[in-house]
Amino acid sequence: MTKTAKKTSSPYAGRIAARGHFRTLRLDTPFQPRIDALMKQNDWYSWAGYRAPASLWDEELEYFAIRSQAALFDISPMVKYLIQGSDAEAFLNRVTLRDVSKLRPGRVHYTAWCDDEGHVLDDGTLFRLTDDAFRLCCQERHLPWLLDSAIGYDVSVVEETEEIAGLALQGPTSFAVLRDAGFEGVEHLKIFDLAGFDHQGGTVTISRTGFTGDLGYELFVPANLALSLWDRLMEAGQMRGIRAIGYTALNRARLEAGLIVANADFTTAEHALRANRARMPDEIGLGFMVDLKKGHFNGSRAIEAARKTRKLGHILVGLEIEGNIPAEHAIVYHNKKKEVGLVSAAGWSPLAKRNIAIASLSRPYGDTVNDDLWVEIYALRELKYEKMMKRAKVVERPFVKLPRRMANPPADF
Amino acid sequence: MTSSDAQQQVASRWTARHDVIVIGGGHNGLVCAALLAKSGRKVLVLEAASEFGGGARTEELAPGFRVSSVAHLLNRLHPDVVKELDLEKHGLKFAPADAVPSVSLSAKDGPLTLTGAYGEGLVGASSAEAAAWKDLRAQLFRYAGILKPFLSRRPPDLRGKMSITETLALGQTVLALKKLGKEDMRDFLRVILMNVADLLDEQLTDNRLKGLLAFDAVLGSHLGPRSPTSLLGLYYRFAGEIGGAPGSQLVPKGGMGSVVAAIADAASKAGVVLRTDAPIIKILVENGRATGVVLENGEEIAATTVVSAADPSTTFLDLVGPRELDTGFVRKISNIRNHGDAAKLHLALDRLPEFAGVDAVGLKGRLVIAPSTDHVERAFNPSKYGEFSAEPVLEITLPSLADPSLAPDGACVLSAVVQYAPYRLREGWESGKPKFLKAIMGALEKHSPGIGKTVRHAELLTPADIEARYRMPGGHWHHGELQADQMLMSRPAFGAEGYSTPIDGLYLCGAGSHPGGGVSGAPGLNAARRIIAMERQS
Numbered sequence: 001m002t003k004t005a006k007k008t009s010s011p012y013a014g015r016i017a018a019r020g021h022f023r024t025l026r027l028d029t030p031f032q033p034r035i036d037a038l039m040k041q042n043d044w045y046s047w048a049g050y051r052a053p054a055s056l057w058d059e060e061l062e063y064f065a066i067r068s069q070a071a072l073f074d075i076s077p078m079v080k081y082l083i084q085g086s087d088a089e090a091f092l093n094r095v096t097l098r099d100v101s102k103l104r105p106g107r108v109h110y111t112a113w114c115d116d117e118g119h120v121l122d123d124g125t126l127f128r129l130t131d132d133a134f135r136l137c138c139q140e141r142h143l144p145w146l147l148d149s150a151i152g153y154d155v156s157v158v159e160e161t162e163e164i165a166g167l168a169l170q171g172p173t174s175f176a177v178l179r180d181a182g183f184e185g186v187e188h189l190k191i192f193d194l195a196g197f198d199h200q201g202g203t204v205t206i207s208r209t210g211f212t213g214d215l216g217y218e219l220f221v222p223a224n225l226a227l228s229l230w231d232r233l234m235e236a237g238q239m240r241g242i243r244a245i246g247y248t249a250l251n252r253a254r255l256e257a258g259l260i261v262a263n264a265d266f267t268t269a270e271h272a273l274r275a276n277r278a279r280m281p282d283e284i285g286l287g288f289m290v291d292l293k294k295g296h297f298n299g300s301r302a303i304e305a306a307r308k309t310r311k312l313g314h315i316l317v318g319l320e321i322e323g324n325i326p327a328e329h330a331i332v333y334h335n336k337k338k339e340v341g342l343v344s345a346a347g348w349s350p351l352a353k354r355n356i357a358i359a360s361l362s363r364p365y366g367d368t369v370n371d372d373l374w375v376e377i378y379a380l381r382e383l384k385y386e387k388m389m390k391r392a393k394v395v396e397r398p399f400v401k402l403p404r405r406m407a408n409p410p411a412d413f
Numbered sequence: 414m415t416s417s418d419a420q421q422q423v424a425s426r427w428t429a430r431h432d433v434i435v436i437g438g439g440h441n442g443l444v445c446a447a448l449l450a451k452s453g454r455k456v457l458v459l460e461a462a463s464e465f466g467g468g469a470r471t472e473e474l475a476p477g478f479r480v481s482s483v484a485h486l487l488n489r490l491h492p493d494v495v496k497e498l499d500l501e502k503h504g505l506k507f508a509p510a511d512a513v514p515s516v517s518l519s520a521k522d523g524p525l526t527l528t529g530a531y532g533e534g535l536v537g538a539s540s541a542e543a544a545a546w547k548d549l550r551a552q553l554f555r556y557a558g559i560l561k562p563f564l565s566r567r568p569p570d571l572r573g574k575m576s577i578t579e580t581l582a583l584g585q586t587v588l589a590l591k592k593l594g595k596e597d598m599r600d601f602l603r604v605i606l607m608n609v610a611d612l613l614d615e616q617l618t619d620n621r622l623k624g625l626l627a628f629d630a631v632l633g634s635h636l637g638p639r640s641p642t643s644l645l646g647l648y649y650r651f652a653g654e655i656g657g658a659p660g661s662q663l664v665p666k667g668g669m670g671s672v673v674a675a676i677a678d679a680a681s682k683a684g685v686v687l688r689t690d691a692p693i694i695k696i697l698v699e700n701g702r703a704t705g706v707v708l709e710n711g712e713e714i715a716a717t718t719v720v721s722a723a724d725p726s727t728t729f730l731d732l733v734g735p736r737e738l739d740t741g742f743v744r745k746i747s748n749i750r751n752h753g754d755a756a757k758l759h760l761a762l763d764r765l766p767e768f769a770g771v772d773a774v775g776l777k778g779r780l781v782i783a784p785s786t787d788h789v790e791r792a793f794n795p796s797k798y799g800e801f802s803a804e805p806v807l808e809i810t811l812p813s814l815a816d817p818s819l820a821p822d823g824a825c826v827l828s829a830v831v832q833y834a835p836y837r838l839r840e841g842w843e844s845g846k847p848k849f850l851k852a853i854m855g856a857l858e859k860h861s862p863g864i865g866k867t868v869r870h871a872e873l874l875t876p877a878d879i880e881a882r883y884r885m886p887g888g889h890w891h892h893g894e895l896q897a898d899q900m901l902m903s904r905p906a907f908g909a910e911g912y913s914t915p916i917d918g919l920y921l922c923g924a925g926s927h928p929g930g931g932v933s934g935a936p937g938l939n940a941a942r943r944i945i946a947m948e949r950q951s
Contacts, residue, residue, distance in 0.1 A: 090736065149740040
């Protein structure tokens, strides 16, 4: 049999060829040579199959690089899709929760998408590059879902996770670093704006977005330009305290910003093995995205029905907990007795000077019944658990609001 | 035009002059339309072709020759349909004498004839075989009888929303099972998903009889007798009845078109407006609710309820369109297996053909070329790899014997279902069709030497032809394989099972829905009952 005949023998051959990522167990990102050189801790973790740094040199100082300097974080493992065609807007309107017709070219919005049952498959950011071209960034792989969603639309969906490298540059001096690196006009980017900039004969797409709640940018570039972009930023940022950071530091910043992580703060529908683990947008604080007026989209019937019949069993809330012991994965109680939920992320916030957490509760707790909530913290201290029942208060997210995140023009620190 | 004129025009366009639009005037669409009209609704049937009937028409084959298009034998028109539409009053009459035998042809051993309602008598077999058959027949009909009530009901509802009547009906099935007695119930459960070949080998020895049963089990499906679950096809057949006799069959006078004409007449008398040459290109959906249809000529017709007798993939993917549906549902609908594996042969013959050993009564019946289980299995094998059967199996009728008006004096028309003819023939049907016709004629010649010389005109409808002519994607007369995974609440796919769909006000009533195809009217009947029940609730 010839090679071409073999290829056409399965209708899914194209799809299979487009998803080779799992064949290598620990992929390297295009920035790996630079990160390897800076890695002092050898503290790696797996991010979607990539070898990613948990901490490079000191997680404490890495966190403060985000809040006081400029932190460079490799986001290449983020799953990325390029969605193009005259029906791209209509397609994304059908797939995602928010009204994409309101997203202008050169803008980004945070969105999520659901299966038929209205259960969240993932959340992510949608970049409108032009009228007919979008980039969708997310945590999980969705190529088969997106391709099947494309039936009946004039649209192409291409996975570009490996082809496109990504960097997050976050922190108060991040704007100054970009400006000093010669990205002319970057000062015009307002929050959730994006624009293309020249780099080594190619284009780097810079957006004023991030996962820290701080002033910050995300940069996307073809993989072959990744290292030169890294070097350009590091060089320009030398005097502005630029530092490469790992996920542990970022995770603290995102908690302060009140942002959720798929499969950490909620279980995505395709990962949920138990029928009652999948969540609707209203159950994980994403109800604001649901636009029932824009016309049909995946899961809209189920979401509408669940709202009508009040079948939304859960709610995701921000908690402030007394004391300073992190309440990670603590059980939440009502009246110290009734188990009503679980903390999914927690920690001391150096910026807010508060002990904060994100938790999923069973309604009505966290919804209409908010007093008398407690968390039970087990602190393992020299081989003995210290059990503490600490009072928890439902508070607004984000836990920390930084004016510099939104300031225009961005401040020059 | 003044603005008030324009408003008026818009208003009149959108005034629901019809409560219900039925898409497709095949027999199921007509049955559903007639029943809904009888319930007091204003119903409009829109048929794309210039005549009603879909795959159950009588069409001209050659000057002076007419023949039933796809379906040519009546063996399962549901008694509730006959009764509720009073079809006898509308010209459909069955006399016990109309029932015809099945003849299993064998060049080696001569024919074997099943007389009465599917072999109440057996002619041409040993007495031991006749006794074995009597037992097996009784057993198969007993088991099919357990499943039979499902034909005229919605499939069981897995969403926990069954009405008390539906729950009771399901309870009755459990009761019927218990009534079989321990041993029989155990055997029922043992064999239900078996392949037909193994079951036949357990109890019979005559190859002709086994070949015929094997053929009937896999007729109209992409299964061979040794494929798991192939026995279900036989149950489906035996759950059918004509004139109160389970398993009975007849060649309708005037062809299958006459059956449809009677149903259309009942519909029309009930007040249904019938329109032909009205192909639909779109089902209108507003805020998740069907509001009407758009015709190919741009005409829009509004209705509060839209019922589609079209194939499920046509209904959802082409007419509603994926944009109004969830991706998971589109995925399910796109994955319905609907590639037909049966072709239809029509021959205009100079004279009545002869089949060795078959008498005049036999010729009026159903002649099956499937001389053994192995023969059927070997015919099936190539179809798995996209090739037609080199030695096909056939079900032949000579309709002009039942109704001489179908052929000129002295001449004869032959109608045959031929397997296997995979929809996706690897070499393509353009070049494959003449080769397949030659293979079929070769098979016919073996049993009726000289028949080839009397052919005045031949027409072979491959699944590709059936798809194009009768608007059945895949050319499948069941509108989707009738196998265990596409039955009951999985028919056509979960989300559109039980006749309602994700779109409010849109229902299915065709062969793609439970219980399936064949000229039964059961999907149309059940859909009408469901619509009436649903609209009573809201």
